[in-house]
Amino acid sequence: MKSLDKKKLIKIFAELYPDPQSELNFKNDYQLLISVILSAQCTDKKVNQVTPTLFKSYPNFKQLALAKVNEVENIIRAVNYYKTKSKNIIATAKHVTEEHRGKLPVTRQALEALPGVGRKTASVVLSEKGIEPAFPVDTHVFRVSKRLGLAESDKRDKVEEEVKQAFTPSLWRELHHWLIFHGRRVCKANRPLCSSCALNKMCPSSLS
Ligand code: SF4
Known part of the structure; x- marks a missing residue:
């Protein structure tokens, strides 16, 4: 990071968003993992629309492991890539049931071994559970980090490293x-609202 005042950035963010929490709705480890898998390349809003029915029909890993793919597809149809995700969440539920006695794995290696779980999904779970500090880079984190000058790379894993090096893990x-x-x-993808952005005086990409 070059010129951005990190302390000021943190102060403004903390004032703007005093309760920085996931916008996915989940009540336990099972719901967390399945919701995060479903949220890949999909809005949290859409995921939150389908998960109440999904979790009512299949309340834990064991039950989801026994589900029929077409029945899960019907429930999560509103979610992007619902066919692939239906197969992945059932396969993940089977793996967790058989290899981890139905409990959420708590290491990055074990999480990334699950179908449909890549680095970002594992990072979200590790971070949300407080297992280890992580900095998941989704499309918003990638875009806003770059616009603010927190990172320069065009690769997500490099952006993750650049930002992690600039801030303390806590x-x-x-x-x-x-x-x-x-x-x-x-700081929307196509039309950032720079004129009303609280960061526009310090942001190197400000259009206002
Ligand atoms: S000033 Fe514009 S580009 Fe910079 S963070 Fe705000 S909305 Fe995004």
């Missing part, structure tokens, strides 16, 4: 949520 989780909140509400 801030990664909050910063991840702040960047998502800001990307969804203000």
Whole structure:
């Protein structure tokens, strides 16, 4: 990071978004993992629309492991890539039931071994559970980090490293949520609302 005042950025973000939490609705480890898998390349809003029925029909890994693919597809149809995700969440539920006695794995290696779970999904779970500091880079985090000058790379894993090096690990989780909140509400992909953005005086990409 070059010129951005990190302390000021954190202060503004903390004032703008005092409760930086996931916008996915989940009540336990099972619901967390399945919701995060479903949220890949899909909005949290759409995921939250389908998960109440999904979790009512299949309340734990064991029950989901026994589900029929077409029945899960019917429930999660509103979610992007619902066919692939239906297969993945059933396969993941089987793996967790058989290899981890129905309990959420708590290491990055074990999480990334699950079908449909890549680095970002594992990072979200590790971060949300407080298992280890992580900085998941989704499309909002990637875009806003670059616009703010927090990272320069065009590769997600490099952006992750650049931002992690610039901030203490105890801030990664909050910063991840702040960047998502800001990307969804203000620093939008096609039309960033720079004139009303609280960061426009310090942002190197400000259009206002
Ligand atoms: S000033 Fe514009 S580009 Fe910079 S963070 Fe705000 S909305 Fe995004």
